[in-house]
Amino acid sequence: MIEKNAVWLVTGCSTGLGRAIAQEALKSGYRVIVSARDPSTVAGIVAAHEGTALAMELDVTNPDQVRAAIGQAEDRFGAVDVLVNNAGYGYVAAIEEGEDADVRTMFETNVFGTWTMIKAVLPGMRARRRGHIVNISSVGGIVTFPAVGFYHMTKFAVEALSETLAQETAPLGIDVTVVEPGAFRTDFRGRSMKQSGIRLPDYEETAGKGRDAVLAGHGKQQGDPSRGAQAIIAAVEAERPPMHLVIGGDALDLIRKKIASLELELDSWETVTRSTNF
Numbered sequence: 001m002i003e004k005n006a007v008w009l010v011t012g013c014s015t016g017l018g019r020a021i022a023q024e025a026l027k028s029g030y031r032v033i034v035s036a037r038d039p040s041t042v043a044g045i046v047a048a049h050e051g052t053a054l055a056m057e058l059d060v061t062n063p064d065q066v067r068a069a070i071g072q073a074e075d076r077f078g079a080v081d082v083l084v085n086n087a088g089y090g091y092v093a094a095i096e097e098g099e100d101a102d103v104r105t106m107f108e109t110n111v112f113g114t115w116t117m118i119k120a121v122l123p124g125m126r127a128r129r130r131g132h133i134v135n136i137s138s139v140g141g142i143v144t145f146p147a148v149g150f151y152h153m154t155k156f157a158v159e160a161l162s163e164t165l166a167q168e169t170a171p172l173g174i175d176v177t178v179v180e181p182g183a184f185r186t187d188f189r190g191r192s193m194k195q196s197g198i199r200l201p202d203y204e205e206t207a208g209k210g211r212d213a214v215l216a217g218h219g220k221q222q223g224d225p226s227r228g229a230q231a232i233i234a235a236v237e238a239e240r241p242p243m244h245l246v247i248g249g250d251a252l253d254l255i256r257k258k259i260a261s262l263e264l265e266l267d268s269w270e271t272v273t274r275s276t277n278f
Contacts, residue, residue, distance in 0.1 A: 001239050002132060007077040009033040009069070011060055011117060012087030014041035015192070017136065017184060020225035021084055021232060026053055028233055033073045033080070060087045060113030070120045082236060083121045084134045085114040085158075090151045092214050093196030094207030102194060103150050110154035115161065122174075129173040132236050135162045137178050139251035143258045146203075147210030166243055175241045179232055180255070182248025184223030223248045 008025045012018035014036040022034045022042070026049045034042045035058035046053040054076050058069045073080050088110040091102060114135055125131030140148055141155030162178035169176060195211060228247045235245045246252050266273075 002081055002130075002236060004029055005031065006081035007031045007033070007073065007079055008082040008084060009035065009073055009080045009121070010084040010086055011035050011058060011113075013045070014038065017181065017225050017228055018084070018086035019045070020229035021086065022053075024226060024229040024233055030082075031077050033069070033077070035069060060085075060117055061108045063116055066116050066120050070124075074124065079124055079128065080121050081125075081130070082132045082134065083117060084136070084232075085117050086136045087113055088136065088154070089192045089194065090148070090214075091194040091196070092147045092207075092211045093150065093198065094147060094200065094203040095149045097196045097198040097200055097203065097207065098150055099196050099198065102196070106150065106194070107154055107157075110151075111157045111161075114158055118161075118165065122169075125169075125174050126172055131173070132175045132177070132241065133162075133165065133169075134232060134236065135176070135178045137162070137180050139180050139182050139246070139248070139254055141178070141180055143254045145210055147207040147214065163243070175236075177232075177235055177241050177243065177245055179235075180244065180246045180251055181228060182223055182246075182251030182254070183221035184225050184228055184248065185221040222250065 008022075008030050010018055010022045010025070010032060013022045013034045019042070022032050022045055025032045026045070031052045032049075033054050033056050034045050035056040036042050037057065037059045039055045039057045042055050046055040054073070056069050056072060057065065059065050070080060089106065091106050093099070118133060121131065121133070135158050137158045138151070138155045140152050141159040144152045159178055162176050166176035193215065195215075199208065231247050232245065235241050246255060
């Protein structure tokens with residue numbers, strides 16, 4: 001359980017869930033490093049919370065900026081107690097339609113940027129024997145859909161990173177929570193969404209329709225970013241924080257359906273599965 005004057009560092013605060021997390025954490029009385037690639041986008045948040053908020057330029061794909069950010073945070077507030085890895089974005093394309101440079105760039109942000117931030121805060125957390133790392137994944141880190149495969153790949157990686165890290169840091173007093181949001185009303189499906197310039201006719205009934213559905217859903221999502229942020233704060237404040245936190249009833253329903261389908265398949269093939277031993 002964290003202290004009420006704990007210091008949060010949130011990445012990707014210019015819009016959406018990251019912005020809501022920073023705002024709600026400040027409302028809850030925490031000190032918050034509000035970071036974005038363009039710090040002018042978060043200046044208004046900081047201006048309303050003089051003394052407890054710090055705006056910071058931070059591109060998670062730039063190791064020099066990451067190191068500088070942690071240094072500035074420690075100079076200003078003494079420590080980073082809670083890291084929220086929120087920076088990331090989506091990309092839609094059939095697997096065959098993916099463009100190498102764009103896919104690799106997304107991995108740099110969604111996966112390697114998350115890893116870089118974690119490595120930067122862990123030395124201080126280990127020394128203090130306390131801390132909490134929150135990695136924002138997605139329902140798409142557990143469930144898959146046509147056209148979203150490359151984004152799924154990044155979020156499945158965040159799931160694996162988080163589960164492994166949790167086992168490694170638990171004895172050190174450091175908690176890890178991976179958050180799986182459903183559809184929240186942010187810019188994720190709008191300005192932030194990237195898509196391949198390649199569109200093959202053979203995939204129109206699968207990835208093509210999936211791509212259109214993702215983009216058409218912008219502005220219609222049922223999830224409230226502020227309420228999602230409040231749920232994340234409640235999880236961090238819990239005496240026993242969850243390893244996985246699903247936010248959004250749509251995400252919960254999809255994940256339960258995936259688990260039921262997997263259990264059915266495991267049961268159906270159990271004889272064959274067990275027949276492979278010597």
